[in-house]
Amino acid sequence: xxxxxxxxxxxxxxxxxxxxxxxxxxxxxxxxxxxxxxxxxxxxxxxxxxxxxxxxxxxxxxxxxxxxxxxxxxxxxxxxxxxxxxxxxxxxxxxxxxxxxxxxxxxxxxxxxxxxxxxxxxxxxxxxxxxxxxxxxxxxxxxxxxxxxxxxxxxxxxxxxxxxxxxxxxxxxxxxxxxxxxxxxxxxxxxxxxxxxxxxxxxxxxxxxxxxxxxxxxxxxxxxxxxxxxxxxxxxxxx
Amino acid sequence: xxxxxxxxxxxxxxxxxxxxxxxxxxxxxxxxxxxxxxxxxxxxxxxxxxxxxxxxxxxxxxxxxxxxxxxxxxxxxxxxxxxxxxxxxxxxxxxxxxxxxxxxxxxxxxxxxxxxxxxxxxxxxxxxxxxxxxxxxxxxxxxxxxxxxxxxxxxxxxxxxxxxxxxxxxxxxxxxxxxxxxxxxxxxxxxxxxxxxxxxxxxxxxxxxxxxxxxxxxxxxxxxxxxxxxxxxxxxxxx
DNA sequence: CCTTACTGAGTACGCCGTTCGCAGTCATCA
DNA sequence: TGATGACTGCGAACGGCGTACTCAGTAAGG
Numbered sequence: 001x002x003x004x005x006x007x008x009x010x011x012x013x014x015x016x017x018x019x020x021x022x023x024x025x026x027x028x029x030x031x032x033x034x035x036x037x038x039x040x041x042x043x044x045x046x047x048x049x050x051x052x053x054x055x056x057x058x059x060x061x062x063x064x065x066x067x068x069x070x071x072x073x074x075x076x077x078x079x080x081x082x083x084x085x086x087x088x089x090x091x092x093x094x095x096x097x098x099x100x101x102x103x104x105x106x107x108x109x110x111x112x113x114x115x116x117x118x119x120x121x122x123x124x125x126x127x128x129x130x131x132x133x134x135x136x137x138x139x140x141x142x143x144x145x146x147x148x149x150x151x152x153x154x155x156x157x158x159x160x161x162x163x164x165x166x167x168x169x170x171x172x173x174x175x176x177x178x179x180x181x182x183x184x185x186x187x188x189x190x191x192x193x194x195x196x197x198x199x200x201x202x203x204x205x206x207x208x209x210x211x212x213x214x215x216x217x218x219x220x221x222x223x224x225x226x227x228x229x230x231x232x233x234x235x236x237x238x239x
Numbered sequence: 240x241x242x243x244x245x246x247x248x249x250x251x252x253x254x255x256x257x258x259x260x261x262x263x264x265x266x267x268x269x270x271x272x273x274x275x276x277x278x279x280x281x282x283x284x285x286x287x288x289x290x291x292x293x294x295x296x297x298x299x300x301x302x303x304x305x306x307x308x309x310x311x312x313x314x315x316x317x318x319x320x321x322x323x324x325x326x327x328x329x330x331x332x333x334x335x336x337x338x339x340x341x342x343x344x345x346x347x348x349x350x351x352x353x354x355x356x357x358x359x360x361x362x363x364x365x366x367x368x369x370x371x372x373x374x375x376x377x378x379x380x381x382x383x384x385x386x387x388x389x390x391x392x393x394x395x396x397x398x399x400x401x402x403x404x405x406x407x408x409x410x411x412x413x414x415x416x417x418x419x420x421x422x423x424x425x426x427x428x429x430x431x432x433x434x435x436x437x438x439x440x441x442x443x444x445x446x447x448x449x450x451x452x453x454x455x456x457x458x459x460x461x462x463x464x465x466x467x468x469x470x471x472x473x474x475x476x477x478x
Numbered sequence: 479c480c481t482t483a484c485t486g487a488g489t490a491c492g493c494c495g496t497t498c499g500c501a502g503t504c505a506t507c508a
Numbered sequence: 509t510g511a512t513g514a515c516t517g518c519g520a521a522c523g524g525c526g527t528a529c530t531c532a533g534t535a536a537g538g
Contacts, residue, residue, distance in 0.1 A: 006424070006427070006428070007424065007425060007427075007428040009428055010427065010428045010431060015483075015484055015485090016483085016484090016536090016537095017482070017483045017484060017535080017536055017537075018482085018483050018484025018485060018534075018535065018536070019483095019484065019485055019486090019533085019534045019535050019536085020485090020534095020535080021484090021485070021486095022485080022486080045524075045525060045526080046525080046526065046527080047524080047525075047526090050487095055486075055487080056486065056487040056488070057487080057488095057526090057527090058486075058487050058488075058489090058527080058528085058529095059485080059486050059487060061526095061527070061528085062484090062485060062486075066526085066527085067526065067527090068410075068413065068414075114353055114402075117399075117402040117403055117405075117406040118402070118403045118404075118405070118406025118407055118410075119403075119406075119407065120406045120407050120410045122425075122428075122429065122432070124432075127432055127438060127441060128437075128438075130441060131437070131438050131439075131440050131441050134440035134441070134444075135440060138440060144440075144443045144444060144447045145449055147440075148444060148460065149460050149463045149464055149467075152400065152403060152460055152464060153396065153400070153460075153463075153464030153467055153468065155399065155403065156395070156396050156397075156398075156399030156400035156402075156403055156464065157392065157395050157396045157399055157468070158395075158399065159395075159398075159399040159402060159403070160356075160394065160395030160396055160397065160398035160399030160400070160402070161391065161392070161395035161399070163353075163356040163357070163395075163398060163399070163402075164356055164357045164358075164391060164394065164395060164398070165357075166356075166357070167356040167357025167358075167359045168357055168358065168359050171307075171357075171359045174307065175307075185245070185246065186246060186361075188245070188246075188249065189245070189246040189248055189249045189361075190361065192249060193361070193363075193366055198367075198370070199366060199367075199370050200370075201370050201373035201374060201377060201383075201386075202366060202369060202370050202373070204383045205373075205383060205387060208383045210384055221387070221388050221391055221392075224388045224392075225388055225391060225392030225395065227471075228388075228392055228468070228471035228472050228474060228475060229392065229396070229467070229468055229471050230471070231470065231471040231474050232466075232467035232468050232469070232470040232471030232472075233467050233471075235467060235470050236467060254514075254515060254516090255505090255514085255515095256504080256505060256506075256513080256514045256515060257503075257504065257505075257513090257514050257515025257516065258502085258503045258504050258505085258514095258515065258516055258517090259503095259504085259516090260515090260516070260517095261516080261517080284493080284494060284495080285494080285495065285496080286493085286494075286495090289518095294517075294518080295517065295518040295519070296495090296496095296518080296519095297496085297497085297498090297517075297518050297519075297520090298516080298517050298518060300495095300496075300497085301515090301516065301517075301518095305495085305496085306495065306496090
């Protein structure tokens with residue numbers, strides 16, 4: 001067995017004895033991330049991934065105990081490679097930078113929104129990022145519990161908003177329609193809701209709100225909401 | 240076919256002609272919700288659900304075009320049955336009540352955190368709830384776009400936080416371990432991270448923060464974060 | 479150089495969502 | 509009333525999934 005009932009991060013990649021593996025965790029992870037990004041996470045099966053890598057499906061289990069572990073590797077990989085933000089010393093600028101970076105990364109890798117939640121998967125890159133974010137609010141006179149609340153609150157907003165942004169796009173993809181077609185399928189029903197006369201505010205949303213698919217709208221909504229969240233967090237600081 | 244390329248909400252439940260169906264959408268949905276709550280959403284397959292209902296698996300496709308539609312029904316059902324909050328006229332109290340109600344509902348039905356995201360699935364109950372939440376901030380002098388930002392920001396926080404709260408619990412469930420056992424599997428790795436000496440703040444989180452599985456801690460984190468978000472949102476109000 | 483430990487992978491098991499075709503049922507209309 | 513035709517329930521089957529087993533082949537340690 002390549003496994004050892006432990007966490008993958010402390011399991012050695014290569015065994016002490018025996019022939020050299022023909023692949024590496026990194027290669028496998030990179031291929032899986034590429035597939036997930038271009039064809040959706042559901043297209044990543046152990047079989048399709050094995051084909052992509054030119055090996056047999058069962059061979060992948062020499063590198064990974066379960067598919068879940070592969071996904072943990074994927075999340076940690078993009079946390080290291082694709083998440084960009086700057087910690088310069090001003091807590092608000094730093095948290096804003098982190099938030100925008102995490103949102104951008106999540107939009108590039110939609111599957112992260114769901115599979116990257118919580119403190120479940122503390123791979124080395126994830127741990128490093130977590131440490132960096134905490135450092136942005138260290139030394140401000142907060143207890144560690146308060147710092148946790150700040151980070152959790154910000155993270156919850158980012159992940160929740162990204163999930164909302166992605167949900168339409170993902171369900172359009174899953175149904176095989178493009179986003180325009182998908183909206184046209186929904187339109188008659190929304191129209192009938194409105195015609196009923198209840199839902200006056202929903203009606204205003206549909207008619208008066210800025211083009212619901214203005215590509216800037218969601219980005220603006222994120223940025224505006226983010227500043228409000230940061231406003232709120234600033235109330236936690238002493239002084 | 241029972242289908243018609245449309246949205247399920249405007250598709251009649253019973254056909255005009257032919258024998259009466261032996262089930263109803265409501266029965267099917269209720270059984271699926273019960274299964275998902277007690278055994279996890281992954282345990283809900285068309286086959287197991289059919290067994291539970293005493294029918295053949297293929298029969299369910301007389302009521303639902305695809306499994307996704309069943310999940311849409313499930314989400315809308317709990318939005319109607321299990322989501323409780325009060326709109327009394329004070330916007331902050333009302334949004335707090337909504338937030339706590341949505342969190343509590345999500346903890347009772349963990350699968351909602353993922354499958355209820357976005358404006359993808361606007362079933363009648365979901366639409367009614369949406370309308371109610373908007374009404375809580377109507378008449379405060381906000382543009383509809385600003386109202387949207389408020390609701391989206393709050394919703395993002397709630398969904399993101401619920402997702403974080405559930406992630407450990409869910410991954411423990413998936414691995415077949417109970418939560419205590421699962422933590423003991425993780426412990427050596429976290430210990431080794433800490434021993435490395437990098438991650439001083441992570442170390443403080445592990446050692447100094449209140450018992451990470453104090454059942455109240457997550458609830459407190461939610462309530463504290465919620466008040467900060469509400470603080471931030473109050474900055475959007477005119478005057 | 480032999481022993482030993484490990485690698486690659488074909489095969490198989492038991493699931494899954496979904497489709498097809500058909501027998502049985504019932505509302506409608508001649 | 510009886511025939512028609514739409515609709516229901518569903519057994520069987522298809523293609524795909526995660527994963528376990530088994531075993532031949534290979535390379536390092538003694």
